[in-house]
Amino acid sequence: MDLRRLAHLVLLLLASSSSFITFIGGNVVFPVHHKFKGRERSLSALKAHDVRRHSRILFDVDLELGGNGQPSETGLYFAKIGIGSPAKDYYVQVDTGSDILWVNCVGCSKCPKKSSLGIELTLYNPKSSSTSSLVTCDEAFCTSTYDGQLPGCRPDLLCQYNVVYGDGSSTSGYFVEDNVQLDRVTGNLQTAAGNGSVIFGCGAKQSGELGSSSEALDGILGFGQANSSMISQLASVGKVKKMFAHCLDNTYGGGIFAIGQVVEPKVNTTPLSIKLDLCGKFVVKLSLEQATDDFLSILERAHYNVFLKDIEVGGEVLTLPSDVFENGFRQGTIIDSGTTLAYLPQVVYETLVPKIMALQSGLKLHTVEDQFSCFQYIANVDGGFPTVTFRFEGSLSLTVYPHEYLFQIKDGVWCIGWQNSGTQSKDGSQLTLLGDLVLSNKLVLYDLVEQAIGWTDYNCSSSIKVKDDSGAVYSVGAHNLSSASALIIRRTLTFLLLLIAVLHSFLY
Numbered sequence: 227m228d229l230r231r232l233a234h235l236v237l238l239l240l241a242s243s244s245s246f247i248t249f250i251g252g253n254v255v256f257p258v259h260h261k262f263k264g265r266e267r268s269l270s271a272l273k274a275h276d277v278r279r280h281s282r283i284l285f286d287v288d289l290e291l292g293g294n295g296q297p298s299e300t301g302l303y304f305a306k307i308g309i310g311s312p313a314k315d316y317y318v319q320v321d322t323g324s325d326i327l328w329v330n331c332v333g334c335s336k337c338p339k340k341s342s343l344g345i346e347l348t349l350y351n352p353k354s355s356s357t358s359s360l361v362t363c364d365e366a367f368c369t370s371t372y373d374g375q376l377p378g379c380r381p382d383l384l385c386q387y388n389v390v391y392g393d394g395s396s397t398s399g400y401f402v403e404d405n406v407q408l409d410r411v412t413g414n415l416q417t418a419a420g421n422g423s424v425i426f427g428c429g430a431k432q433s434g435e436l437g438s439s440s441e442a443l444d445g446i447l448g449f450g451q452a453n454s455s456m457i458s459q460l461a462s463v464g465k466v467k468k469m470f471a472h473c474l475d476n477t478y479g480g481g482i483f484a485i486g487q488v489v490e491p492k493v494n495t496t497p498l499s500i501k502l503d504l505c506g507k508f509v510v511k512l513s514l515e516q517a518t519d520d521f522l523s524i525l526e527r528a529h530y531n532v533f534l535k536d537i538e539v540g541g542e543v544l545t546l547p548s549d550v551f552e553n554g555f556r557q558g559t560i561i562d563s564g565t566t567l568a569y570l571p572q573v574v575y576e577t578l579v580p581k582i583m584a585l586q587s588g589l590k591l592h593t594v595e596d597q598f599s600c601f602q603y604i605a606n607v608d609g610g611f612p613t614v615t616f617r618f619e620g621s622l623s624l625t626v627y628p629h630e631y632l633f634q635i636k637d638g639v640w641c642i643g644w645q646n647s648g649t650q651s652k653d654g655s656q657l658t659l660l661g662d663l664v665l666s667n668k669l670v671l672y673d674l675v676e677q678a679i680g681w682t683d684y685n686c687s688s689s690i691k692v693k694d695d696s697g698a699v700y701s702v703g704a705h706n707l708s709s710a711s712a713l714i715i716r717r718t719l720t721f722l723l724l725l726i727a728v729l730h731s732f733l734y
C-alpha cells in the first residue's frame with residue numbers, strides 16, 4: 227500500500243553559500259558553454275523578437291495523463307512531456323502545489339532506476355541535446371527567482387536549486403534551458419508537435435520518496451503561478467495562455483489536462499485568496515537554518531488558495547468555529563493536485579468524521595499503518611454514507627461522494643481519506659489542504675489571468691472543449707498512460723489496422 231506523497235505543498239528554494247560553491251559534496255565545476263556567450267543582443271534584434279512574439283498565435287496544449295488518486299494504488303497523476311533535441315519522453319508528476327519543472331539528470335545520486343508504474347525512466351543529459359544550455363547564477367531567471375544575486379555568484383557558476391516538498395522529500399540540482407515538446411491542439415482530438423524553450427531543474431540529488439520509491443517518475447512538473455513554472459515561462463513569451471484545467475479520473479485512471487481556455491463544460495469560479503500581485507516575490511533566499519514555520523507559511527500562501535466558508539454533511543451544515551478556515555497568515559484553503567488526500571484542521575476533522583460515521587454506529591474503526599482509520603463494510607458505500615459538500619465564496623461548491631473520500635485497501639475493508647492536519651504552526655493557524663481525494667472526477671479550471679479557480683462534476687473519461695486565440699474551438703480528450711503491456715497492445719493494434727488499410731487500398 228502506498229502511503230507516500232501526502233503533502234507536496236512547501237516549495238523551498240534555498241541557497242546557502244556553502245552548498246552553492248561546493249555542490250553536492252564534491253568540488254564539481256560545471257563547464258559553462260553558452261550558445262550566446264556574452265548574451266548581448268542588439269536593440270533591433272530585441273525588437274524583431276518582440277514583433278515575432280506578438281504576431282504568434284498562442285497554442286492550446288493537450289497533456290497526456292496517467293496514474294490515479296487511489297492511495298492504495300498509484301496515489302498520483304503524471305504526464306508525458308518531451309525534452310531536448312532530439313526530444314526524449316519524460317514522465318513527470320503534475321503538481322499544482324509547486325513552482326518548477328525538474329527531471330532526474332545524468333550522473334545523479336540516489337535517482338530511481340526502475341518504476342512499477344509501467345513506464346521507462348529516462349535520465350536527462352544536457353550534453354546529448356543540441357538545444358540545451360546551462361543557466362548561470364548571473365542570468366535574469368536566476369536573479370529574479372532568488373530576488374537578487376546568490377551570494378558568491380560569478381558568471382561561470384550555475385544557478386542551483388533545492389526544493390523540499392511537504393512530505394520531506396527533496397530534489398536539488400541546477401537549472402538548464404532546453405526545448406520542451408508538448409502536444410499542441412490542432413483539431414478535435416487532434417494534436418501536432420509544439421514546443422517552447424523552458425528553464426527547468428536538472429535533478430542531481432533526490433532524497434526521501436523521490437529517490438527511493440518503487441513508483442518512481444522522472445520528475446515533477448510544478449503548475450504553480452510563480453514566474454519559474456513552465457506555464458508562466460511559456461505564457462511570458464506568448465506561447466500559451468495562462469489558463470489550464472485538469473480532470474483527474476479516479477475511477478479508471480488518467481484523465482484530461484489542457485493548457486488553454488476551456489469553453490465546455492461551463493465552470494463557476496471563486497477568486498483566489500492570494501492574488502499574484504499581492505504576493506510579491508514568491509521565492510525568498512534563505513539558508514536551511516532560517517526555514518522556520520513563519521517562513522513556511524509565507525511560502526504556502528503563494529499557491530492556489532481559496533476561501534472556504536462551510537462544510538455540509540448529508541445536507542446539514544457542520545457547526546464550526548467561525549474563523550476556522552481563515553488561517554491568518556496562510557490565507558485560506560490550499561488546492562493541490564500533488565497531494566493525494568485531504569487535510570482538515572483538528573476541530574473540523576473531529577466534527578466531520580463522527581458525522582460521516584453516524585449512520586453506521588455498528589462499525590468498529592481500527593488503525594492501519596499508524597495513520598488511517600479503517601473499517602469493514604461489504605455493501606455499496608454510496609448507499610451507507612453521506613456526501614460531503616464544501617462551500618466556497620462566490621456560491622461555488624464542491625461535492626465529494628463516499629466512494630471518493632473512502633478508499634478500499636482490500637475486499638470489504640475501507641479507510642477514511644480525510645486526514646487531521648492538527649495544529650501546524652506557532653501562530654495557531656491550521657492547514658486546510660484539498661488534494662486529489664476531492665479534486666478527482668471534476669473538471670478543475672485555473673484562470674491565472676482573472677486569478678480565479680473553479681470546478682464542476684465531470685466525466686473525466688470524456689472530453690472538454692478549448693478555444694484558441696483564433697477563435698477555433700476543439701475538443702481535448704482523456705488519456706490513460708498506463709502499463710507498458712497496454713501500450714504495446716495498442717501499438718500492435720494500430721499496426722494491424724494500418725496493414726488492413728494498406729491491403730484495402732491495394733485490392734480496390
Ligand SMILES: *[C@@H]1O[C@H](CO)[C@@H](O)[C@H](O)[C@H]1NC(C)=O
Nearest residue numbers: 310311405407419420421422
Ligand atoms: C519548434 O517549433 C517551431 C515552430 O512551431 C518549429 O519550427 C521547430 O522546428 C520546432 N522545433 C523542434 C525541435 O521541434
Ligand SMILES: *[C@@H]1O[C@H](CO)[C@@H](O)[C@H](O)[C@H]1NC(C)=O
Nearest residue numbers: 478479480706707708709712
Ligand atoms: C487505465 O490504465 C490502468 C492501468 O493500466 C487500467 O487499470 C485502467 O483500466 C485503464 N483505464 C482505462 C479507462 O482504460
Ligand SMILES: *[C@@H]1O[C@H](CO)[C@@H](O)[C@H](O)[C@H]1NC(C)=O
Nearest residue numbers: 370371452453462506507508
Ligand atoms: C514575473 O514576471 C512578470 C513579467 O513577466 C514581472 O512583471 C514580475 O515582476 C515577475 N514577478 C516576480 C516575482 O519576479
Ligand SMILES: *[C@@H]1O[C@H](CO)[C@@H](O)[C@H](O)[C@H]1NC(C)=O
Nearest residue numbers: 684685686687688689703704
Ligand atoms: C464517460 O465518458 C465515456 C467516454 O465518452 C463514456 O464511455 C462513459 O460511459 C461515460 N461515463 C458515464 C458515467 O457517463
